Amino acid sequence: MENCQCSHGGAALGPGVGEAAGRDLAQPSRRGFFHVCMAAMTGIAALVVAFPIFSFLRLPKRIHTAKSIEVPLAGLSESQALFFEREGTQIVLIYTNKEAKAYDAACTHLGCLVSWDQNDRVFRCPCHGAVFDDQGAAVKGPVNMPLKKVKLEINKGVLVIA
Amino acid sequence: MSAIAKLTKAVMGEVDDRFHLTPVIEKNLTRKWVPQTLSWAGCFGGLAFLIFLIQIFTGILLLMYYKSDAERAWDSVTFVKSNVPMGWLIQRIHSVGANFMIALVFLHMARVAYLRIYRKPRELHWISGAVLLLATCMLAFTGYLLPWTQLSYWGAKVGTEIPSAVPLLGEYIVQLIRRGPSISGETLGFFFAVHIWVLPGLTVLVMVLHFLMIRRTGISRPL
Ligand code: HEM
Ligand code: FES
Numbered sequence: 001m002e003n004c005q006c007s008h009g010g011a012a013l014g015p016g017v018g019e020a021a022g023r024d025l026a027q028p029s030r031r032g033f034f035h036v037c038m039a040a041m042t043g044i045a046a047l048v049v050a051f052p053i054f055s056f057l058r059l060p061k062r063i064h065t066a067k068s069i070e071v072p073l074a075g076l077s078e079s080q081a082l083f084f085e086r087e088g089t090q091i092v093l094i095y096t097n098k099e100a101k102a103y104d105a106a107c108t109h110l111g112c113l114v115s116w117d118q119n120d121r122v123f124r125c126p127c128h129g130a131v132f133d134d135q136g137a138a139v140k141g142p143v144n145m146p147l148k149k150v151k152l153e154i155n156k157g158v159l160v161i162a
Numbered sequence: 163m164s165a166i167a168k169l170t171k172a173v174m175g176e177v178d179d180r181f182h183l184t185p186v187i188e189k190n191l192t193r194k195w196v197p198q199t200l201s202w203a204g205c206f207g208g209l210a211f212l213i214f215l216i217q218i219f220t221g222i223l224l225l226m227y228y229k230s231d232a233e234r235a236w237d238s239v240t241f242v243k244s245n246v247p248m249g250w251l252i253q254r255i256h257s258v259g260a261n262f263m264i265a266l267v268f269l270h271m272a273r274v275a276y277l278r279i280y281r282k283p284r285e286l287h288w289i290s291g292a293v294l295l296l297a298t299c300m301l302a303f304t305g306y307l308l309p310w311t312q313l314s315y316w317g318a319k320v321g322t323e324i325p326s327a328v329p330l331l332g333e334y335i336v337q338l339i340r341r342g343p344s345i346s347g348e349t350l351g352f353f354f355a356v357h358i359w360v361l362p363g364l365t366v367l368v369m370v371l372h373f374l375m376i377r378r379t380g381i382s383r384p385l
Contacts, residue, residue: 051248060247062245
């Protein structure tokens, strides 16, 4: 009895329990068997509860509607940058020297979103002052990796970012 | 003795040396005797409490995604149901649990009424229990608006109409709980705050009183 750690601890059992417990010491197999069963069932129950909870805390699948981005060439202008979202990343599209270029707008330093400064024709990062030119190369600030290029296709006067 | 039992004993030994906890736990939990004549119907109150704990737990999980904004509420619940792993299960447990909780509180009350346990010295047990029933119903009612579906909308519309039967003040009370003339985003925000903070807080408080009273008088012994 003394060694029994279980919460049913004999309290729920009627008279005659003492004798049974006495026998248990000499012949522990029966009570031991029930303990193993209880432990196994408790374990299974714990898993059944824990599985959905831990699953819930995993990352959810996101729905992405716009897979490819299409912009008519006529809609591009030298004075303006266009921002798009594609599968959770921000893409910036610029048009300089009669050429369209697209980059992942996340700064290659620590990932803030760059903005396009049309006067100086550079990308500026608001976080720690990185500057990138229109080719994406780093020209100033705490970073020397260029902005990540995004592939463009031109199809019958329509610019496509696949 | 299993390894876990040994470990428990070692840790508890150290704790007991300082706080003498084991006698307290035994007196109140593991060696707490209940009358042998108690039937399984005596479990309803405890089961209602268990479901309340499940509601709190699943509610906190749902809160990680829920947006209490008329524009996004429905989308956020749909997102949980269709995109979050096991989200459908957690959401379903929370909404089905609400129904079970009300049913169990009713069954618990029915037993107390049938066996006339509410008589002296347990009048306040009954009154606090009635408050808990009301709070449970209000939790279910305010929660039902949150997914912002057609059913939610019309449910809240009909439900908030009820106080209009009050003489003179009726219309005013209706507008007060709708936070305006009709069910709108303001209603959603109000119901959300009440569902998440006001009612759970009130319920916990009254439950603590309810349980303390039961400990003080002891549970009634059926003949
Ligand atoms: C105390 C902690 C609780 C929290 C934090 C909580 C939180 C929430 C949240 C965020 C929602 C909206 C998300 C969804 O519908 O999927 C919700 C819905 C709901 N809640 Fe709670 N809740 C709590 C307790 C309760 C209790 C005690 C009840 C009822 C007895 C209840 C009944 C409901 C109902 C009926 C819904 C609508 C479910 C649906 O149709 O999807 N909640 N709750
Ligand atoms: S993140 Fe852009 S400069 Fe640091």
